[in-house]
Amino acid sequence: xxxxxxxxxxxxxxxxxxxxxxxxxxxxxxxxxxxxxxxxxxxxxxxxxxxxxxxxxxxxxxxxxxxxxxxxxxxxxxxxxxxxxxxxxxxxxxxxxxx
Numbered sequence: 001x002x003x004x005x006x007x008x009x010x011x012x013x014x015x016x017x018x019x020x021x022x023x024x025x026x027x028x029x030x031x032x033x034x035x036x037x038x039x040x041x042x043x044x045x046x047x048x049x050x051x052x053x054x055x056x057x058x059x060x061x062x063x064x065x066x067x068x069x070x071x072x073x074x075x076x077x078x079x080x081x082x083x084x085x086x087x088x089x090x091x092x093x094x095x096x097x098x099x
Contacts, residue, residue, distance in 0.1 A: 021098070070082075
């Protein structure tokens with residue numbers, strides 16, 4: 001499992017990889033308020049077809065934490081960005097499974 005922290009009211013690239021290595025991947029994300037009780041989990045399916053990258057959240061549970069998940073193609077790399085719209089730091093743990 002990989003881990004990153006995203007400061008309050010900021011965005012962070014949490015994962016990046018070569019787009020030629022997969023077409024579809026499943027992510028399991030866990031977000032936790034730094035030093036706090038709020039926890040949120042997401043299961044996300046990412047797919048790409050040449051220049052288009054899309055994400056679909058198919059399961060979520062936990063506390064309301066105001067986050068956005070963005071994916072983009074940057075050159076030949078896929079980037080996954082977490083936008084933290086809360087005032088506090090959020091710790092992100094995730095695993096990626098190539099399908």
